[in-house]
Amino acid sequence: MTVRSRTRDALIETAGTLFWRQGYGATSLTEILSQAGVTGGSLYYFFRRKEDLLLAILDRRLEDLDLQIFVPVEAAEADPIERVFGVLGFYRAFLESTQCEMGCPIGNLALELADLHPEVRQKLAQVFDAWCSRVRKYLEDARSQLPHDVDLEGLAQFVLTVMEGGLMQARTARRLEPFDAGVTNLRRYFDALQVSARSEDRRS
Amino acid sequence: MTVRSRTRDALIETAGTLFWRQGYGATSLTEILSQAGVTGGSLYYFFRRKEDLLLAILDRRLEDLDLQIFVPVEAAEADPIERVFGVLGFYRAFLESTQCEMGCPIGNLALELADLHPEVRQKLAQVFDAWCSRVRKYLEDARSQLPHDVDLEGLAQFVLTVMEGGLMQARTARRLEPFDAGVTNLRRYFDALQVSARSEDRRS
Numbered sequence: 001m002t003v004r005s006r007t008r009d010a011l012i013e014t015a016g017t018l019f020w021r022q023g024y025g026a027t028s029l030t031e032i033l034s035q036a037g038v039t040g041g042s043l044y045y046f047f048r049r050k051e052d053l054l055l056a057i058l059d060r061r062l063e064d065l066d067l068q069i070f071v072p073v074e075a076a077e078a079d080p081i082e083r084v085f086g087v088l089g090f091y092r093a094f095l096e097s098t099q100c101e102m103g104c105p106i107g108n109l110a111l112e113l114a115d116l117h118p119e120v121r122q123k124l125a126q127v128f129d130a131w132c133s134r135v136r137k138y139l140e141d142a143r144s145q146l147p148h149d150v151d152l153e154g155l156a157q158f159v160l161t162v163m164e165g166g167l168m169q170a171r172t173a174r175r176l177e178p179f180d181a182g183v184t185n186l187r188r189y190f191d192a193l194q195v196s197a198r199s200e201d202r203r204s
Numbered sequence: 205m206t207v208r209s210r211t212r213d214a215l216i217e218t219a220g221t222l223f224w225r226q227g228y229g230a231t232s233l234t235e236i237l238s239q240a241g242v243t244g245g246s247l248y249y250f251f252r253r254k255e256d257l258l259l260a261i262l263d264r265r266l267e268d269l270d271l272q273i274f275v276p277v278e279a280a281e282a283d284p285i286e287r288v289f290g291v292l293g294f295y296r297a298f299l300e301s302t303q304c305e306m307g308c309p310i311g312n313l314a315l316e317l318a319d320l321h322p323e324v325r326q327k328l329a330q331v332f333d334a335w336c337s338r339v340r341k342y343l344e345d346a347r348s349q350l351p352h353d354v355d356l357e358g359l360a361q362f363v364l365t366v367m368e369g370g371l372m373q374a375r376t377a378r379r380l381e382p383f384d385a386g387v388t389n390l391r392r393y394f395d396a397l398q399v400s401a402r403s404e405d406r407r408s
Contacts, residue, residue, distance in 0.1 A: 015343070020375050021319055022319055023319075023320070025230050040236060078386060101319060102286040102319070107372060110372055111312045111314075111375070112229070112312070112316040113227070115305060115306070124376050125376045125378075128377070154381075154384075154385030155385070155389060157368075157373060157381070157382045157385040157386070158385055158386055160369065160373065160382075161247075161367070161370050161385075162365055163369075164368070164369040164372050164373070165364065165365030165368040165369030166365050168315060168365075168368050168369075169361060170316055171304070171314070171315070172325060172328050172329045172332060174325075174345075178361045178364075180358075180360070180363065181218075181355070181359070181361040181362055182362055182365045184358055185359060185362040186362075186396075188354075188381070189392075189396065192393065193396075194397035195289075
């Protein structure tokens, strides 16, 4: 890695964590420069606007989804439905390790920024889509365990809904219970879907 | 209403909408004053800090929950489970009428601000709790239609999760589908819970 790309990397890492923890609006460029140990000139060399830095962070998050979440979950779980819950377990472990302080880096920015930054909004939507596609793939692998009329795209979005809605409440209340309540109810829902698929099989 | 309380009211209304639409950090006091037609001196008279204005807005949102959401839903629906879906229908209608632009005024602030403003975070948690309590009340009214081992507190939090997670995705993607997918799956889940409660009844 060249000095140049290390500097760019440090900016993305530092700003990514600051935006995640305290929000985009509340993070000043001065704070980013001071924490990353980078000069204003270097920042401006890589990113003309604060928004360009944010877009680079979101590209990084998109690239990291696989390596940080999906690959480890798939290594740990072979069953496709357990992979869905493995992904939720990943977020729970993160919530727990941060005392429910940080939430989801995408969800936080989605609700802070959606209306003012169209380009950012599209990139955030792209990360959500990539997340849902991978979960949808698990659901396709579990197709025979689910009733025929279940829309897998909608069910994948529902899994993301449960993750994001639970994270939001857990972060606001600073406790895991609302997240856990989501997972408990989602598990019960999947159990019911599987029971219903088995009774379809018996009828056919 | 006195001139004084009208001024305070205008500040709460104007800032409430601006924070909702564009976020707390992205809204300047200058913008609030100009839109509300109020002088800086009046603002300072009522609210010493921007955060005090935000806290007053959240108090107002808490007061308005009943009148704006729950009372109309209860007038329209007698069945307690339909009341749960009536509440979700209220948010859907709002999403639709704003072309999915604004999302939830509480959820947006929860994810923008949770980490930096402890007092605000507690007030946001209080609004979520009030929302869940009312939904929990509907679930208690539907107790005989739900399996005995379902935790109603957790189920009420799950309904809020479905609302907030769906709103987040709908706002980010600027389309209703992710919200609708949440409601469709939640309805299917409630149907399964009701089927399971009926089979408990037959066994007992």
